[in-house]
Amino acid sequence: MASRPRDAAEPAGQRELLSAGDVARTVARMAHQVIERTTLGAPDSPPVVLLGIPTRGAPLAVRLAARIAEFSGVDLPTGVLDVTLYRDDLRRRPTRPLGTTQLPTGGVDDRLVILVDDVLYSGRTIRAALDALRDAGRPRAVQLAVLVDRGHRELPIRADYVGKNVPTSRSEEVHVRLVETDGHDAVLLQRKEEQA
Amino acid sequence: MRHLLATEGMDAATATAVLDTADQLKATLLGREVRKLPTLRGRTVVTVFYEASTRTRVSFEIAGKWMSADVVNVSASGSSVGKGESLRDTALTLAAAGADCVIVRHPASGAAHRLAGWLTEAGTSVVNAGDGMHEHPTQALLDAATLRERLGALDGRRVAIVGDVLHSRVARSNVHLLTALGAEVVLVAPPTLLPSGVDRWPVTVSHSLDAVLPTVDAVMMLRVQAERMHGGYFPSAREYSIAYGLSEARLGLLPEHAVVLHPGPMLRGMEIASAVADSPRAAITEQVANGVHVRMAVLYHLLAHEEEMA
Amino acid sequence: MTPLVPLLLRGVRPYGEGDPVDILVRDGLVAAIGADVDDGDARVLELAGAVVLPGFVDLHTHLREPGREDTETIATGSAAAALGGYTAVFAMANTDPVADNAVVVEHVWRRGREVGLVDVHPVGAVTVGLAGEKLAELGTMANSLARVRVFSDDGRCVHDPLLMRRALEYSTALDAVVAQHAEEPRLTVGAQAHEGEAAARLGLAGWPAVAEESIVARDCLLAHHTGARLHVCHVSTAGTAEILRQAKERGTRVSAEVTPHHLLLDDGRLAGYDPVNKVNPPLRTAADTAALREALAAGVLDCVATDHAPHAPQDKDCEWASARPGMLGLQTALSVVVSTMVQPGLLDWRGVARVMSERPAEIGGLADQGRPIEVGEPATLTLVDASATWTVRGAELASIAHNTPYEGMELPGRVVMTLLRGRITAYEGEVAT
Numbered sequence: 001m002a003s004r005p006r007d008a009a010e011p012a013g014q015r016e017l018l019s020a021g022d023v024a025r026t027v028a029r030m031a032h033q034v035i036e037r038t039t040l041g042a043p044d045s046p047p048v049v050l051l052g053i054p055t056r057g058a059p060l061a062v063r064l065a066a067r068i069a070e071f072s073g074v075d076l077p078t079g080v081l082d083v084t085l086y087r088d089d090l091r092r093r094p095t096r097p098l099g100t101t102q103l104p105t106g107g108v109d110d111r112l113v114i115l116v117d118d119v120l121y122s123g124r125t126i127r128a129a130l131d132a133l134r135d136a137g138r139p140r141a142v143q144l145a146v147l148v149d150r151g152h153r154e155l156p157i158r159a160d161y162v163g164k165n166v167p168t169s170r171s172e173e174v175h176v177r178l179v180e181t182d183g184h185d186a187v188l189l190q191r192k193e194e195q196a
Numbered sequence: 197m198r199h200l201l202a203t204e205g206m207d208a209a210t211a212t213a214v215l216d217t218a219d220q221l222k223a224t225l226l227g228r229e230v231r232k233l234p235t236l237r238g239r240t241v242v243t244v245f246y247e248a249s250t251r252t253r254v255s256f257e258i259a260g261k262w263m264s265a266d267v268v269n270v271s272a273s274g275s276s277v278g279k280g281e282s283l284r285d286t287a288l289t290l291a292a293a294g295a296d297c298v299i300v301r302h303p304a305s306g307a308a309h310r311l312a313g314w315l316t317e318a319g320t321s322v323v324n325a326g327d328g329m330h331e332h333p334t335q336a337l338l339d340a341a342t343l344r345e346r347l348g349a350l351d352g353r354r355v356a357i358v359g360d361v362l363h364s365r366v367a368r369s370n371v372h373l374l375t376a377l378g379a380e381v382v383l384v385a386p387p388t389l390l391p392s393g394v395d396r397w398p399v400t401v402s403h404s405l406d407a408v409l410p411t412v413d414a415v416m417m418l419r420v421q422a423e424r425m426h427g428g429y430f431p432s433a434r435e436y437s438i439a440y441g442l443s444e445a446r447l448g449l450l451p452e453h454a455v456v457l458h459p460g461p462m463l464r465g466m467e468i469a470s471a472v473a474d475s476p477r478a479a480i481t482e483q484v485a486n487g488v489h490v491r492m493a494v495l496y497h498l499l500a501h502e503e504e505m506a
Numbered sequence: 507m508t509p510l511v512p513l514l515l516r517g518v519r520p521y522g523e524g525d526p527v528d529i530l531v532r533d534g535l536v537a538a539i540g541a542d543v544d545d546g547d548a549r550v551l552e553l554a555g556a557v558v559l560p561g562f563v564d565l566h567t568h569l570r571e572p573g574r575e576d577t578e579t580i581a582t583g584s585a586a587a588a589l590g591g592y593t594a595v596f597a598m599a600n601t602d603p604v605a606d607n608a609v610v611v612e613h614v615w616r617r618g619r620e621v622g623l624v625d626v627h628p629v630g631a632v633t634v635g636l637a638g639e640k641l642a643e644l645g646t647m648a649n650s651l652a653r654v655r656v657f658s659d660d661g662r663c664v665h666d667p668l669l670m671r672r673a674l675e676y677s678t679a680l681d682a683v684v685a686q687h688a689e690e691p692r693l694t695v696g697a698q699a700h701e702g703e704a705a706a707r708l709g710l711a712g713w714p715a716v717a718e719e720s721i722v723a724r725d726c727l728l729a730h731h732t733g734a735r736l737h738v739c740h741v742s743t744a745g746t747a748e749i750l751r752q753a754k755e756r757g758t759r760v761s762a763e764v765t766p767h768h769l770l771l772d773d774g775r776l777a778g779y780d781p782v783n784k785v786n787p788p789l790r791t792a793a794d795t796a797a798l799r800e801a802l803a804a805g806v807l808d809c810v811a812t813d814h815a816p817h818a819p820q821d822k823d824c825e826w827a828s829a830r831p832g833m834l835g836l837q838t839a840l841s842v843v844v845s846t847m848v849q850p851g852l853l854d855w856r857g858v859a860r861v862m863s864e865r866p867a868e869i870g871g872l873a874d875q876g877r878p879i880e881v882g883e884p885a886t887l888t889l890v891d892a893s894a895t896w897t898v899r900g901a902e903l904a905s906i907a908h909n910t911p912y913e914g915m916e917l918p919g920r921v922v923m924t925l926l927r928g929r930i931t932a933y934e935g936e937v938a939t
Binding site: 307309329331391393 | 698701702703705706707708709710711712714778779820823824825826827828
């Protein structure tokens with residue numbers, strides 16, 4: 001293990017990209033964009049479902065739905081879509097525990113599904129999510145909302161709603177912290193630790 | 197996990213991880229039209245059964261197919277296995293042909309261990325689908341999954357295993373797994389069907405089913421094999437059934453919440469009354485359904501991770 | 507054969523006792539023992555304090571010829587014996603064809619003479635074809651060139667009490683001994699391993715101690731009743747030792763052997779299911795090995811016999827139930843005895859001479875083996891480096907088969923030289939040519 005000098009909360013080479021307040025403002029802005037783009041509440045607009053991708057996409061989807069309800073008065077169903085079984089990198093890592101998939105009542109058929117994740121990077125997680133979604137039903141359309149897009153795509157995938165675009169190098173890591181999973185809100189940029 | 201050969205020595209964390217995976221797989225597939233996951237695409241799973249067992253073989257086959265693995269079934273008859281090829285040569289042939297996982301059922305205790313030894317170099321995983329009188333670990337896992345479903349956590353629960361413990365690989369695997377998961381096990385059998393040294397197993401032993409039934413959260417009935425009935429282990433099928441069979445009357449001795457399990461195939465009227473097997477207390481069809489999910493979970497834990505250093 | 511060269515064994519310790527002396531060997535006999543023996547024309551061998559013992563005698567060896575020459579022959583088995591310090595071996599009768607007639611026993615005897623590394627004494631079968639139904643022609647075998655004095659159906663038990671009684675009675679006229687493989691077959695149907703906690707956990711059908719003990723008890727009573735000599739093969743349980751102690755106290759003419767593996771190994775070896783540990787009778791518990799060591803030290807068990815049993819790789823590299831029982835033993839016996847008996851102080855070197863040479867020679871009726879190390883006696887000797895250790899490698903043993911349970915183990919005590927009637931048969935790990 002690499003040594004971690006100084007304060008454990010602020011390890012060396014770590015920089016805050018978004019504060020707690022920034023995270024809240026970013027989610028609110030994304031909520032407005034969703035309402036606008038999906039013409040939410042209009043008579044001919046499709047029913048929308050928010051599906052979070054574990055781990056941190058799941059609480060983000062719930063937060064996004066809460067903001068949307070606040071701003072538009074429309075309660076969107078939310079769910080969780082675990083993509084582990086669809087990943088193409090299972091053989092490159094130790095065994096991953098499976099997460100829970102919880103589709104909202106009524107499923108995804110003929111709905112506009114908005115996938116929600118914390119960080120968009122290679123795009124492989126989203127590809128897995130699209131495959132998982134296909135087995136879960138037949139949505140009318142699928143969109144993607146991410147808190148951070150850090151670039152370096154390896155597949156032809158782009159997000160429809162981006163909280164913040166962050167230019168990064170591959171030697172860096174982006175960590176999203178959320179109250180629900182980590183006890184506080186923040187987005188951090190960190191140099192990858194040297195291999196011991 | 198590299199191989200699944202036994203539940204003996206399996207720690208609670210490992211067992212729980214497999215059972216949790218099985219639960220998630222079950223939830224994922226629940227109500228789906230397309231019961232197919234791409235997880236093991238391109239992986240080859242071979243079942244080699246030296247003993248006939250439609251139940252277990254089909255369960256493994258479905259598990260593999262639902263995970264998108266290519267599943268090949270080899271039965272002892274109609275292949276070189278039936279022509280007297282040694283187990284070792286069969287193993288090496290399957291590995292050379294590209295099997296990522298060999299699922300083996302064999303009448304000799306330890307056969308799966310031997311296979312694992314020969315296949316370690318080839319990187320092929322081995323699943324013990326029942327070896328002689330030794331173990332049948334996926335059966336114990338599916339029993340545990342079923343009990344968790346009905347009872348919640350197994351910690352502190354009391355489970356009776358009734359019947360031919362001596363010859364039962366199901367009993368051995370269940371004793372180890374249930375104990376690891378914190379349950380208390382009571383073995384109920386005539387003395388002739390208890391293993392030597394059972395007093396040093398982490399179990400209690402009784403010869404009275406009537407005394408045990410009111411105290412347990414679950415009762416697991418073991419199959420009485422025909423050859424035992426004629427082997428002089430007990431005087432007659434009738435006497436066995438009277439003393440150790442789960443009759444309808446005995447069902448009433450069980451607490452309200454208690455579950456009845458049977459690994460199948462059942463001898464209705466012998467070790468279990470037909471009405472008991474079909475009662476809502478019995479979880480026998482759930483066991484079969486959970487068998488597929490547990491075996492999917494086992495394949496996931498064996499095959500869906502990076503290569504471990506040998 | 508090359509002419510006999512006089513040898514001067516310099517700096518050796520008979521029975522491991524006293525200061526080193528020189529032993530002059532001439533014309534096949536011990537010609538002189540003492541400090542500074544005149545070497546004259548003798549070939550001088552510096553032996554740096556090696557322990558001198560009478561040549562070892564193995565009452566229980568499977569040489570596999572005729573029938574399974576792919577696993578051992580009389581030639582390779584004789585080489586293994588010489589390297590292990592043996593000067594005489596008894597070759598068990600369960601060959602193919604079975605040694606139940608004069609033709610086969612004479613063949614084995616003759617081949618042993620031709621090879622010349624060790625005296626090969628064929629054991630004759632008690633019953634025709636080892637079938638346990640009809641007595642073999644014991645008298646004809648006894649009066650053949652092979653002069654058979656030990657009869658055994660080893661591998662199978664003469665379980666019919668009437669047949670065993672007749673065999674014992676009949677053997678008294680031949681000055682022979684009946685060596686019993688004590689295993690009540692009805693108690694060992696399908697048996698795979700010692701009936702106990704280890705086998706029960708592993709799902710291996712049990713071979714209960716009582717299956718041996720009940721036959722030994724019965725045979726001791728039969729031997730007592732008939733006045734015949736009974737020898738109990740490969741005693742494996744504490745209970746058998748106790749029965750033997752009582753029978754001997756009663757005056758029954760019974761002797762018994764224990765194998766090196768039953769002195770050292772126990773059923774903890776079953777885990778992993780490697781059939782190299784499969785043997786009949788099976789490895790017992792640690793309590794049994796401890797009791798067997800005590801019984802050997804006390805003379806309740808008369809001798810160590812190897813039950814050397816070569817098996818082909820395909821008969822061991824398989825599932826446990828299909829594997830054949832048996833292990834190599836000739837080249838490792840002395841080291842196991844040193845490890846289990848000498849180092850813990852249970853036997854001194856006189857004791858080793860007793861259990862490895864003198865008693866088995868008496869039981870087998872060999873007048874010229876197991877003799878005292880004295881002037882005028884045959885120079886049939888084994889020299890041991892007591893302080894050496896070595897690592898067992900099955901592939902390096904002289905047997906064709908490699909099935910040693912001691913693979914990779916470092917064992918104490920090494921045979922430096924074996925002499926058969928004044929001729930070197932093995933020296934420094936090489937067989938004489």
